[in-house]
Amino acid sequence: MxxxxxKNITARLAGVGVLGNVLLAxxxxxxxxxxxxxxxxxxxxxxxxxxxxxxxxxxxxxxxxKEADREHPYGHDRMECVASIILSTTLFITGAGIGWNCIRxxxxxxxxxSEAPGILPVIAAIVSILVKEAMFWYTMYxxxxxxxxxxxxxxxxxxxxxxxxxxxxxxxxxxxxxxxVLDPVAGLVISIMILFVxxxxxxxxxxxxxxxxCDAAFExxxxxxxxxxxxxxxxxIGLDLLRSRKFGEKIYLELEISLDGSMPLSEAHGFAxxxxxxxxxxxxxxxxxxxxxxxxxxxxxxxxxxxxGDESNDKRVEGKDQ
Numbered sequence: 040m041x042x043x044x045x046k047n048i049t050a051r052l053a054g055v056g057v058l059g060n061v062l063l064a065x066x067x068x069x070x071x072x073x074x075x076x077x078x079x080x081x082x083x084x085x086x087x088x089x090x091x092x093x094x095x096x097x098x099x100x101x102x103x104x105k106e107a108d109r110e111h112p113y114g115h116d117r118m119e120c121v122a123s124i125i126l127s128t129t130l131f132i133t134g135a136g137i138g139w140n141c142i143r144x145x146x147x148x149x150x151x152x153s154e155a156p157g158i159l160p161v162i163a164a165i166v167s168i169l170v171k172e173a174m175f176w177y178t179m180y181x182x183x184x185x186x187x188x189x190x191x192x193x194x195x196x197x198x199x200x201x202x203x204x205x206x207x208x209x210x211x212x213x214x215x216x217x218x219x220v221l222d223p224v225a226g227l228v229i230s231i232m233i234l235f236v237x238x239x240x241x242x243x244x245x246x247x248x249x250x251x252x253c254d255a256a257f258e259x260x261x262x263x264x265x266x267x268x269x270x271x272x273x274x275x276i277g278l279d280l281l282r283s284r285k286f287g288e289k290i291y292l293e294l295e296i297s298l299d300g301s302m303p304l305s306e307a308h309g310f311a312x313x314x315x316x317x318x319x320x321x322x323x324x325x326x327x328x329x330x331x332x333x334x335x336x337x338x339x340x341x342x343x344x345x346x347x348g349d350e351s352n353d354k355r356v357e358g359k360d361q
Contacts, residue, residue: 048181049097052190056093056197059174060086063167070163076156076214077144078207079163081137081226085203085233086167088133089196095126099189119189123244126192127237130199134233141226156211156222164208171201186324188247192240199236203229246285253283253290261292264321268314275299277335289326292318300334307332 064086071079099122175197182190210225252258258281269276277297284291296314298307311330318328 045185046101048185049101049190052178052181052193053093053097055174055177056097056193057090059170060089060093063170064090067160067163067167070159074157074160074163074211076160076207076211076222077141078210078214078222078225078229079156079160081141081229082164082167082200082203082207084137085133085229086171086200088129089193089200091126091129093193095122095129095189098122099125119187120244120247122189123192123240124248126189126196127241127244130196130233130237130240134230134237136230137233138227138230141223141230144223145220145227156214160211161208161215164204164211167204168201168208171197171204175201188243192243195236195240199232202232206232251285253285257290258283261318261322264318265294265296265314268317272310272313274310275335277333279333280331286326290322290324292325292328293331294328295331295333297333297335300336 064083067079067083067086070076071081071083099119105118175194178190178194178197182194206225206228210221210223210228213221213225261281261283262278265276265278275298278294279297280293280295282293294314296311298310302310311332315328315330319325
């Protein structure tokens with residue numbers, strides 16, 4: 040996917056998110072006022088926060104795609120993490136505000152004197168569920184194509200809004216059936232759901248900011264790839280060190296390999312260079328591999344992955360996902 044494709048998809052996602060959320064927020068706010076529903080008013084505020092979330096995701100993704108420069112030699116990938124943290128904070132404040140207002144309404148028993156919600160909030164809730172679920176699938180599909188954590192977070196924001204509308208629908212219908220307390224209770228449930236989503240987005244972003252290592256399954260796939268490559272090259276190799284770290288949506292690898300100490304420097308360099316290029320080609324999420332070559336101790340089998348004469352009929356290494 041080239042830079043123009045990324046820019047076009049990012050712009051479409053932002054446009055759909057902002058326009059869809061503004062229209063829904065206005066519709067639900069009007070429905071909440073005219074239909075006398077606290078749950079629908081809470082849901083409209085949640086939807087309005089989606090506008091901010093989409094804009095933050097758009098700005099974060101756009102900045103993260105900027106090329107490396109003198110001040111940022113490793114690029115701007117972590118701007119997506121910053122955007123996700125801002126997004127999660129916005130969600131948390133929104134959820135906490137909605138929850139506090141609903142708790143006050145329940146404690147003060149305001150719902151007892153409130154007029155039962157009308158039919159308009161019911162219609163608004165159903166429309167919101169359908170539209171927000173469609174926006175979730177649309178955004179998540181393109182977020183995976185872009186490998187964008189910020190837009191994945193935005194997609195889950197759409198899903199949380201769809202779920203909150205389900206809660207609002209239950210509360211509104213319950214209040215219309217003679218249980219008015221269910222309307223503010225539904226609003227409280229919505230706020231709790233928002234807080235859980237915010238916590239998940241925040242945790243994921245912080246892990247990527249802290250250079251968290253990749254999981255064991257990913258690192259094992261790197262080891263297997265090195266084994267296949269070494270057998271293809273018919274070269275004994277040891278793996279002394281393998282470290283991985285997440286850098287935004289990308290991965291950095293640090294490898295120390297052991298080769299025959301009598302091997303010419305140019306040959307050892309060529310081996311490491313080919314391994315470097317093939318790993319970056321085979322694993323698209325890997326942004327950079329740093330490989331340090333150690334001379335293997337004569338007669339030592341410590342950390343040896345492939346021994347001399349080990350020429351199993353493995354498939355040849357190609358620049359594809361493993």
